[in-house]
Amino acid sequence: xxxxxxxxxxxxxxxxxxxxxxxxxxxxxxxxxxxxxxxxxxxxxxxxxxxxxxxxxxxxxxxxxxxxxxxxxxxxxxxxxxxxxxxxxxxxxxxxxxxxxxxxxxxxxxxxxxxxxxxxxxxxxxxxxxxxxxxxxxxxxxx
Amino acid sequence: xxxxxxxxxxxxxxxxxxxxxxxxxxxxxxxxxxxxxxxxxxxxxxxxxxxxxxxxxxxxxxxxxxxxxxxxxxxxxxxxxxxxxxxxxxxxxxxxxxxxxxxxxxxxxxxxxxxxxxxxxxxxxxxxxxxxxxxxxxxxxxxxxxxxxxxxxxxxxxxxxxxxxxxxxxxxxxxxxxxxxxxxxxxxxxxxxxxxxxxxxxxxxxxxxxxxxxxxxxxxxxxxxxxxxxxxxxxxxxxxxxxxxxxxxxxxxxxxxxxxxxxxxxxxxxxxxxxxxxxxxxxxxxxxxxxxxxxxxxxxxxxxxxxxxxxxxxxxxxxxxxxxxxxxxxxxxxxxxxxxxxxxxxxxxxxxxxxxxxxxxxxxxxxxxxxxxxxxxxxxxxxxxxxxxxxxxxxxxxxxxxxxxxxxxxxxxxxxxxxxx
Numbered sequence: 001x002x003x004x005x006x007x008x009x010x011x012x013x014x015x016x017x018x019x020x021x022x023x024x025x026x027x028x029x030x031x032x033x034x035x036x037x038x039x040x041x042x043x044x045x046x047x048x049x050x051x052x053x054x055x056x057x058x059x060x061x062x063x064x065x066x067x068x069x070x071x072x073x074x075x076x077x078x079x080x081x082x083x084x085x086x087x088x089x090x091x092x093x094x095x096x097x098x099x100x101x102x103x104x105x106x107x108x109x110x111x112x113x114x115x116x117x118x119x120x121x122x123x124x125x126x127x128x129x130x131x132x133x134x135x136x137x138x139x140x141x142x143x
Numbered sequence: 144x145x146x147x148x149x150x151x152x153x154x155x156x157x158x159x160x161x162x163x164x165x166x167x168x169x170x171x172x173x174x175x176x177x178x179x180x181x182x183x184x185x186x187x188x189x190x191x192x193x194x195x196x197x198x199x200x201x202x203x204x205x206x207x208x209x210x211x212x213x214x215x216x217x218x219x220x221x222x223x224x225x226x227x228x229x230x231x232x233x234x235x236x237x238x239x240x241x242x243x244x245x246x247x248x249x250x251x252x253x254x255x256x257x258x259x260x261x262x263x264x265x266x267x268x269x270x271x272x273x274x275x276x277x278x279x280x281x282x283x284x285x286x287x288x289x290x291x292x293x294x295x296x297x298x299x300x301x302x303x304x305x306x307x308x309x310x311x312x313x314x315x316x317x318x319x320x321x322x323x324x325x326x327x328x329x330x331x332x333x334x335x336x337x338x339x340x341x342x343x344x345x346x347x348x349x350x351x352x353x354x355x356x357x358x359x360x361x362x363x364x365x366x367x368x369x370x371x372x373x374x375x376x377x378x379x380x381x382x383x384x385x386x387x388x389x390x391x392x393x394x395x396x397x398x399x400x401x402x403x404x405x406x407x408x409x410x411x412x413x414x415x416x417x418x419x420x421x422x423x424x425x426x427x428x429x430x431x432x433x434x435x436x437x438x439x440x441x442x443x444x445x446x447x448x449x450x451x452x453x454x455x456x457x458x459x460x461x462x463x464x465x466x467x468x469x470x471x472x473x474x475x476x477x478x479x480x481x482x483x484x485x486x487x488x489x490x491x492x493x494x495x496x497x498x499x500x501x502x503x504x505x506x507x508x509x510x511x512x513x514x515x516x517x518x519x520x521x522x523x524x525x526x527x528x529x530x531x532x533x534x535x536x537x538x539x540x541x542x543x544x545x546x547x548x549x550x551x552x553x554x555x556x557x558x559x560x561x562x563x564x
Contacts, residue, residue, distance in 0.1 A: 031506070063386050066299045066303070070192065070200050071196060073199045074196050074199040074200065077199040092176060096173060100203065100301045
């Protein structure tokens, strides 16, 4: 997608820049993410072993445990959370984690919903900037 | 556009105290995200936020408790991070035990009922058909909606307690009749009755359906047996581990699906797929990651072992003895253990060499010593999560397979029902 701007819908608004980490498989942070290391540990998921801290994690929607929100809250507190989460549709689990992180720690991460066709254009490794209005821009790397 | 009642607004303004205000502020922000036009009452809650993970979950619980939070509706508590009485027998550190116990205390202080179980539908707090509830815990959500016909959204940790404190939820989603219709049709093709009667069938089917469902409400057609409640419990846990399913319909089995047409509320399915024997065999194979040789521990009870399961296990182990090399652990609730004892089915299980952990489970308490490398279980949920959360290998089998393997000291499975005819 490196060449085009996407109009996302800010579910929880924020401004952030990071490298895209894209998966098309739903994800549970509980049983899937170690908030102590920031790594994905779900051995049944294609991203297993990848460090997601600071990335713009693009995942279509959450699955599995209700505890996904609590793991994300721990990750925000520990400084290991993704910089933002981009989904297809509204994922309330990710949104809640962002809201409680804001309430508890004054720190949050943007959660942005995209249409399925826009989501499909995202590519791992592309550097992205998210604006408060949900717009996602590719940015050039500054070496 | 969200419209609040006078009372909701007063709670949000702090008129009912700072804890209710904090809880309402989170409920209202979420209601806006859900696109709700109003909030509605619930008459019961189940709190999954009880799981101690680290300082953040503890700080959240203690913040609410210190502000004087009280639950507004009868509220059950999910598993905690520690077996309060039994943790010293395991590898749990005193620091973990102390913090997990503080988190338990915080939720008890809010007036919740200390059930400490992930199977709250098997306690006296079981909701009824049509009851509006706010439940956390993925297996419990799926069971309450699908098997009982109670109505809950898929509530995440941290929101469940805010709903319990306010007694209010966004009036959206599975609370409303029009959003409970089936969306995805899954037809069983030539799946014989003999296999459907197999002890593992519903757990395996749940694992497969969770993977196939995506974000749709699945309807399974072609079930010809009458599953026991614990088989539907196994299905609920499996479907909500491999997938995000909060409501499913099994035609002819679950209460909102007496017929195929009623499961879809007269609408057409958005998609249809077939499930064959080959699909089921592959799904069953996915639940096993071990090579089938060594065995360190048999683990039963996710969701928590019920009285009926204790009664099913007792005759399988009576007069037998687990191999000295294999630990045999059952995770359950205080209530179920007590009832099993009263019924006389606990004694033969303890004589067999089984140990019982209460209040928690092996996934939510760091209790297994590092020399436990390979597990065997009849729980699709344990099988699904153990490789990632515990870094163990796992074999999935029936309850009888688990007992036979514990006796032999190696994996023994009766695969006859799963072989090609």
